[in-house]
Amino acid sequence: MASHIGKLPITIPSGDEITINGQEFTVKGPKGSDSYTIPEGITAKVEGDELIVSANDDLRPTRAKHGLARSIMASMVKGVHDGYTKSLDIVGTGYRAQxxxxxxxxxxxxxxTITVEPPEGIEFELPNPNQVIVKGTDKQVVGQVAANIRKLRAPEPYKGKGIKYSDERIRRKAGKAGK
Known part of the structure; x- marks a missing residue:
């Protein structure tokens, strides 16, 4: 019995080039290229404009990685074609970025002041001093860089000051009760 996610085909956008050499999976697109080593017992093949990922059902550990491998390959295909972005807002008097x-x-x-240099494959954009956009082709690296920036000054629950994701809601706490 194979993974429900693993059975789903991955649609390959036009202009993307996929190469499968043994267990080495490489995808090239307009935003860049990325590669991944497919776990043993899992195979991938291109049929028309779809990528099919299948698992050897005899090996239980392989079946467990089937959906994960398919998800990683799907995010790679999307990343080199469209790219990934994470938007962060800086909230607080005097808090800013440049x-x-x-x-x-x-x-x-x-x-x-704290200076953050982008790792390879990541670029920053500042539409205004209170907003940071992290862009890249690798979903995991974009998310990790955004999380590291957020960790510099995590939002606090009383005034909501700090760095937060744009779509994040900060649960506020009541302050000290007055007389």
Whole structure:
């Protein structure tokens, strides 16, 4: 019995080029290229404009990785064609960001500024001093870089100050009760 997610075919957008050499999976698109080593017992093949991922049903550990491998390959195909973005908002008086070369310099209420350099394949965009957009082709790396930036000054529940995802809602707590 195979994975429900693993059985779903992956639609290949026009302009993307997929190469499967043994267990090495490579995809090239307009935004870049990415590669992945397919786990043993899982096979992938291109049929027309779809990528089919199948598993050897005899090996139980292989079946467990079937859906994961398919999801990773699907996110790679989407990433090299469309790319991934994470948007962060900076909330708080005096909290802001500014471009410093390819990196970003944050003023977050500490006695010093914090500079974040983008890893390879990631780029930053600042539409305004209170918003940071992280862009890249690898879904996992984009999410990790955004999480690392958010961790610099996580939003606090009393005033909501800090760095938060644009679609994140901060649950507020009641402050100290007055007389």
């Amino acid at each position: 471009m410093k070369g390819k990196g970003i310099e944050f003023s977050l209420g500490y006695s010093h």
